[in-house]
Amino acid sequence: MTARMEQWSFPPKFDDGYLPDPDSRYWFSHRETMPAADRDAAILVRLQEICAYAYDHAPFYRSKWDEAGFHPSQLKSLEDFEERVPVIRKADLRSSQSSAPPFGDYLCVPEGEVHHIHGTSGTTGRPTAFAISREDWRAIANAHARIMWAMGMRPGDTICVAAIFSLYMGSWGALAGAERLGAKAFPFGAGASGMSSRCAQWLDMLKPAGFYGTPTYAIHLAETAIKDGLDPRKFGLRYMFFSGEPGASIPAVRERIEDLYGASVFDCGSMGEMTPWMHLGGARGTPGMLSWQDIVYTEVCDPETHSRVPYGSRGTPVYTHLERMSQPMIRLESGDLTIWEDGPTPCGRTYPHLPMGIIGRIDDMITIRGENVYPSEIEAALSKTDGYGGEHRVFVTREGTMDEMMISVELDDAGWQQGDERRKAFHAQVSRQLHDMLGLRAAVEVVAPNSHERTDFKAKRVIDDREAFAEMRRRQEGGSS
Ligand code: 8LQ
Known part of the structure; x- marks a missing residue:
């Protein structure tokens, strides 16, 4: 079955010229619609490869797993993965980076291959650096283009990225996806004084098809536009996708934004560490978010035991990268809260589904x-x-x-x-x-x-x-x- 999975290999390799048939609702129709059990079988093989790779390249994982009595050769089922592989936390990443600066002893590629450095805001303690290799950047762009395709964006569409261009991965991830999609990337940014009025003016001039930002900002921007005498519905936006905070999956908030702009709203986003963070991401026809399991394997778990909770239950997402080589995250505990449902979804994809998106951080x-x-x-x-x-x-x-x-x-x-x-x-x-x-x-x-x-x-x-x-x-x- 893996033979038919499009561009599925380890290390990941992508055809950067590939585009689906313009009429296809899927980027990779087999990977997205295959029976979930077949996908799980392929994911297990990938987890075996990723764990062996991390064990060989990252003292961080090797020492953690040795201590927990886990060796990658023991991985025979997804249950083994869940039962034997300990979760890691953001605090573990911070302490690894403070003892092995700057990228921690989980950097699995030579430093010379690092292509982009991003990071957390560091508002609570030491910031964490994300070292992303050139090949990983390609993987991120390919994954994001694929999910943006599912939202309905197409080559040639103008896509406005209205989020701060700094270390924050939100703006850069959306930009990488727009570029790979063959869209007209319009990285307007955000964050400087007076930018909202100018953004409204540019949106009115350019009439882009797509918009990316936070839900809070989209509402603020519409209020600013209206105050400036502009009608956000005349911007001609068709797709608005959001990450970073709850909102796009809260029905009343979603409807408010849809109403202000006359556009369809999509939710996406997990964590900066988990880039391609759109792996939790919406698709046309399915409210909430899908968990694109063949990009990041997500287990919604009991926050105490870190065992998967049944579909239909609340739990915290635990994430594992399947298409990253530089700083692969293996069972990173998010600390967020969600509910997951079994696929298939109305859009025909066989991924698990988060109908309420991410409800919030458990600590909040x-x-x-x-x-x-x-x-x-x-x-x-x-x-x-x-x-x-x-x-x-x-x-x-x-x-x-x-x-x-x-x-x-x-x-x-x-x-x-x-x-x-x-x-x-x-x-x-x-x-x-x-x-x-x-x-x-x-x-x-x-x-x-x-x-x-x-x-x-x-x-x-x-x-x-x-x-x-x-x-x-x-x-x-x-x-x-
Ligand atoms: N968080 C992120 N996306 C969310 C969403 N769609 N709904 C609810 N909460 C969400 C770069 C992307 O925007 C992802 C991101 O914001 O990464 P950060 O900055 O590392 O923040 C991660 C946290 O934002 C998550 O743990 C969620 O609590 C929230």
């Missing part, structure tokens, strides 16, 4: 009076409320021994103009929605449109000072003032 879950809630669920509830002005903030604090939450929500312009009655009604509506959808009783504040700051990157809507509070209390109890 907030517990208020025994109720657990994710920030994306609050966003979903507010986005469904008539009159929602587009931004909100969630404040979590500790009063006495109780955690308290307050949600500050913008009312839209039309509602705000209507005065007190409407504001009160909106307040009641929001409180009811939060209670009915999430079981939450939170204090609500209604504020004027544009009260909360907008961003061109990933939104940070939760302000949680419980840790600072606990920290202060510990200091006080420890006797220092």
Whole structure:
């Protein structure tokens, strides 16, 4: 069966001139639609190759696996992989890079082959460097072009990349895919002051078919365009694909963006480390995201045991690269939360399916009076409320021994103009929605449109000072003032 899998080899080799038949909905029709069990058999062989390769080239994996009593020759089934191969965490990568700088002892190619260096933002501790070889960059471009094809983008389409061009892999990954697809790449970027107005102006001029950014930014950009007297629906966008944060798989947010622009919205994205990060990525006809298992083998696992949870259940994705040679990630624990369903999907692909996308980071879950809630669920509830002005903030604090939450929500312009009655009604509506959808009783504040700051990157809507509070209390109890 592997004989019929298109461009499937180890090390990966791609025909950079290849394009599918223009009428095909699939880039690699066999790889995408083959029986899942046959694909799993091919994945097992690839995992054996990748593990042997990593064991030979990366002291990082060799020492971890020796310690865990695993040797690649023991890998006879996907269950062996799940049971015997320990997960790795971002902290392991950081510590490997601090003891073997700059790329860690999991760099499996000579440093001379490194073609791009990217990395994490490093806002929490030491940043991690991603060293991507030339061949891996080609693999990334090929994978992304393939997934963008599934969303409906075609050679010749103009694709605007409206995300910051820095170490962030989002913008660069979208650009690499657009280039490989034979699209007209339009790397507008983001991040400098005044760029949103100029972006709206360029979109109005160029009428691109595709747009990439974060969902938060797309909403901000539409608001900016409208303020500048432009109609985002006249940009002529047909496909908008998003990564970096929840939103594109939250129905009310997706509909809001579709409505603002008159375009189809697709969700994608896993982690910078896992580039080609579009391996979790949407396709025309299937809501949410697919897990493109022949690019990155994803297991949705119990966060404690790291064993796969049954389809239909919640768990955390654990990722393994199948088409990367420079810093292959083998069982990287994401710390995110999702639900997976078995394929096939409405688009005819036989991959597992994440109908709700990624719900959020497990660590971001907030517990208020025994109720657990994710920030994306609050966003979903507010986005469904008539009159929602587009931004909100969630404040979590500790009063006495109780955690308290307050949600500050913008009312839209039309509602705000209507005065007190409407504001009160909106307040009641929001409180009811939060209670009915999430079981939450939170204090609500209604504020004027544009009260909360907008961003061109990933939104940070939760302000949680419980840790600072606990920290202060510990200091006080420890006797220092
Ligand atoms: N994260 C990323 N994509 C997400 C999505 N579609 N839905 C919900 N949460 C998502 C370069 C790509 O944009 C991927 C990326 O953002 O990589 P980062 O910067 O390493 O951040 C990874 C985290 O962003 C994930 O663990 C998710 O929590 C979130």
